[in-house]
Amino acid sequence: MGGREETKPQTTTDFCGQSVATRDAYGATLAELGAAHEKIVVLDADLSGSTKTAKFAKLFPERFFNMGISEQDMVGTAAGLALAGKIPFASTFAVFETGRAWEQIRQTICYSHLNVKLCASHSGLTVGEDGASHQALEDIALMRVLPGMTVIVPSDGYETRQVIQAAAAFDGPIYVRLGRAKVPACLPQEYTFEIGKGYSFGIGRDVNIVAIGIMLPMALKAKEMLAQSGIDAGVINMVSVKPLDKELLLEAAQASKFIVTCEEHSVIGGLGSAVAEYLSEQNPVLIKKIGVQDTFGCSGPADELLQLFGLTPESIVETAKAGLAQK
Amino acid sequence: MVYNEEIFVVRKGDPMAAEARKSADVARLREQARKLRIEIVKMLAESGSGHTGGSLSAADIVTALYFYKMRHRVDEPKWPERDRFILSKGHAAPVLYGALALAGYFDKSLLGNLRKIGCPLQGHPSSKLLSGVEVSTGSLGQGLSIANGIALGLKLDKVPARVYCLLGDGETQEGQVWEAAMSAGHYQLDNLCAIVDLNSLQIDGRCEDVMRIDPVGAKWQAFGWNTIEIDGHDMQAIVAALDVAETVRGRPTIILAQTVKGKGVSVFEDKAEYHGVTPNREELAIALKELGE
Ligand SMILES: Cc1ncc(C[n+]2csc(CCOP(=O)(O)OP(=O)(O)O)c2C)c(N)n1
Ligand SMILES: [Mg+2]
Numbered sequence: 001m002g003g004r005e006e007t008k009p010q011t012t013t014d015f016c017g018q019s020v021a022t023r024d025a026y027g028a029t030l031a032e033l034g035a036a037h038e039k040i041v042v043l044d045a046d047l048s049g050s051t052k053t054a055k056f057a058k059l060f061p062e063r064f065f066n067m068g069i070s071e072q073d074m075v076g077t078a079a080g081l082a083l084a085g086k087i088p089f090a091s092t093f094a095v096f097e098t099g100r101a102w103e104q105i106r107q108t109i110c111y112s113h114l115n116v117k118l119c120a121s122h123s124g125l126t127v128g129e130d131g132a133s134h135q136a137l138e139d140i141a142l143m144r145v146l147p148g149m150t151v152i153v154p155s156d157g158y159e160t161r162q163v164i165q166a167a168a169a170f171d172g173p174i175y176v177r178l179g180r181a182k183v184p185a186c187l188p189q190e191y192t193f194e195i196g197k198g199y200s201f202g203i204g205r206d207v208n209i210v211a212i213g214i215m216l217p218m219a220l221k222a223k224e225m226l227a228q229s230g231i232d233a234g235v236i237n238m239v240s241v242k243p244l245d246k247e248l249l250l251e252a253a254q255a256s257k258f259i260v261t262c263e264e265h266s267v268i269g270g271l272g273s274a275v276a277e278y279l280s281e282q283n284p285v286l287i288k289k290i291g292v293q294d295t296f297g298c299s300g301p302a303d304e305l306l307q308l309f310g311l312t313p314e315s316i317v318e319t320a321k322a323g324l325a326q327k
Numbered sequence: 328m329v330y331n332e333e334i335f336v337v338r339k340g341d342p343m344a345a346e347a348r349k350s351a352d353v354a355r356l357r358e359q360a361r362k363l364r365i366e367i368v369k370m371l372a373e374s375g376s377g378h379t380g381g382s383l384s385a386a387d388i389v390t391a392l393y394f395y396k397m398r399h400r401v402d403e404p405k406w407p408e409r410d411r412f413i414l415s416k417g418h419a420a421p422v423l424y425g426a427l428a429l430a431g432y433f434d435k436s437l438l439g440n441l442r443k444i445g446c447p448l449q450g451h452p453s454s455k456l457l458s459g460v461e462v463s464t465g466s467l468g469q470g471l472s473i474a475n476g477i478a479l480g481l482k483l484d485k486v487p488a489r490v491y492c493l494l495g496d497g498e499t500q501e502g503q504v505w506e507a508a509m510s511a512g513h514y515q516l517d518n519l520c521a522i523v524d525l526n527s528l529q530i531d532g533r534c535e536d537v538m539r540i541d542p543v544g545a546k547w548q549a550f551g552w553n554t555i556e557i558d559g560h561d562m563q564a565i566v567a568a569l570d571v572a573e574t575v576r577g578r579p580t581i582i583l584a585q586t587v588k589g590k591g592v593s594v595f596e597d598k599a600e601y602h603g604v605t606p607n608r609e610e611l612a613i614a615l616k617e618l619g620e
Contacts, residue, residue: 067510070506072506073506076472077472077473077479077510079472079473080476081476083476084483085480104472107464107466111453112455114462
């Protein structure tokens with residue numbers, strides 16, 4: 001991080017079918033929403049070029065507040081703006097937003113249940129070369145544990161745009177996890193995002209893969225690969241990590257009796273934990289968790305890091321087969 | 328950025344204090360502060376749990392805010408043009424609860440249930456449970472950022488309301504306070520007035536021993552604030568300082584109020600031990616006697 005990152009001109013696309021980083025879709029959508037909604041204000045902590053809030057800042061300078069490198073103050077100021085009736089979006093890297101300012105988010109935003117939108121970019125390993133200090137692998141856990149917090153992890157640009165629109169319309173605190181790297185489009189045109197709802201790409205009889213973020217296209221690839229071995233795998237996009245789509249999860253668990261969760265996050269406290277917490281009480285089935293195994297990330301090109309940490313379609317296939325052998 | 332370099336210091340006998348004396352009913356406010364202190368010691372004795380020293384040290388300041396300076400409507404707590412008060416030192420909840428009850432936000436009988444299960448008067452203020460509380464506080468160091476955000480929002484909407492934020496002196500050891508101090512200076516929040524309750528004590532002892540915060544005035548001035556130094560128990564000075572703060576343009580004002588922790592009750596005064604200890608039966612009797620109840 002630190003290099004200059006270009007701000008692309010404002011687009012009016014819905015990003016359907018486009019390969020784009022979720023942070024880019026965020027920046028464009030925010031700019032679009034800013035024009036329509038006077039109440040939207042945006043805060044950043046000296047990373048507006050990277051989080052893509054710079055686009056909004058350029059168009060609506062009077063409604064953009066650069067707070068400098070002070071994440072705790074940024075979160076508190078966003079809370080105050082919400083109290084004054086604004087709809088604040090506060091952005092920085094996920095590790096700083098949820099880590100440095102966690103207690104401010106807890107005490108001020110969640111306890112008072114304020115209408116603040118925390119949209120953090122640079123989550124997960126795909127931060128790449130900046131290394132472990134900048135790769136948030138704990139943010140879902142940190143946000144999920146907070147009472148009243150909604151946690152959303154979109155997978156592609158098309159979904160991100162809908163998520164940001166829904167976040168603006170929703171009254172209450174919400175955390176949206178965004179990424180740095182370009183990701184393939186995977187949600188179909190007819191898809192509509194709704195808080196609390198997942199999306200099924202077909203329920204499998206042998207295994208169901210529950211995935212979020214960059215892991216969703218990999219899960220879809222794994223589904224195809226498993227089909228070639230005669231294994232019927234389903235894929236669920238669990239974009240709404242909190243509230244979880246329990247109905248869909250239960251349906252999947254009952255159909256296959258075996259779930260594989262996939263996330264670019266620690267296997268502790270994230271999507272896998274959320275799924276396990278629910279199913280262990282409601283309908284215990286075998287669950288295998290793909291994610292980062294209780295370790296820090298490291299520097300390297302994003303795609304190589306994903307290989308190194310086993311976040312690949314191949315490892316999903318392997319894990320699914322191992323689980324089926326165990327069943 | 329150009330700052331007005333003039334620093335206001337309001338003390339007894341100042342012409343500005345004399346002005347304020349004319350406009351404010353200081354005697355009425357003193358009487359109101361006395362009543363507030365009585366409510367504070369009573370609710371704390373009843374509850375058997377809560378923060379005595381820091382509630383009593385802030386009683387005069389909070390009285391001047393709720394019964395002199397702030398424009399607020401008891402029957403319309405969410406009135407958009409109300410002045411806002413953020414109790415950043417949330418452990419002093421009894422001073423806020425007492426003021427809200429005396430102002431008529433809720434019935435005084437509720438005060439006796441402080442910190443009891445089911446009572447909206449939580450150990451630290453909860454905005455979700457008690458109307459009149461702007462935002463939940465209790466974790467020190469966070470209130471000024473919130474006040475800044477409200478001040479920014481009011482400015483965007485051109486609402487003439489003002490924002491007041493009360494901090495403890497020990498509280499200013501928190502790093503976030505200085506992030507917020509920098510932000511308020513940068514955004515020239517002249518609709519914001521912070522007040523520091525300089526009672527010289529925190530939990531583990533005197534601030535100067537635990538972690539020196541001096542020179543307080545120079546620090547805030549360096550962050551772009553207008554500073555006003557007063558005796559935080561001199562009602563005339565408090566009123567004058569609040570009036571002056573409202574006239575300052577282009578930068579936020581901070582009132583540095585020298586106070587005595589536990590003020591008003593001899594057994595509690597200037598004693599770190601009474602930070603989080605409530606009056607027992609004998610102490611309550613002494614307190615009520617000294618407060619003229
Ligand atoms: C972040 C945080 N750390 C610690 C505490 C525990 N605590 C409560 S009051 C207090 C001392 C506060 O001293 P000061 O700000 O001077 O308040 P006052 O003297 O007015 O009571 C401490 C350390 C807290 N509430 N919040
Ligand atoms: Mg103190």
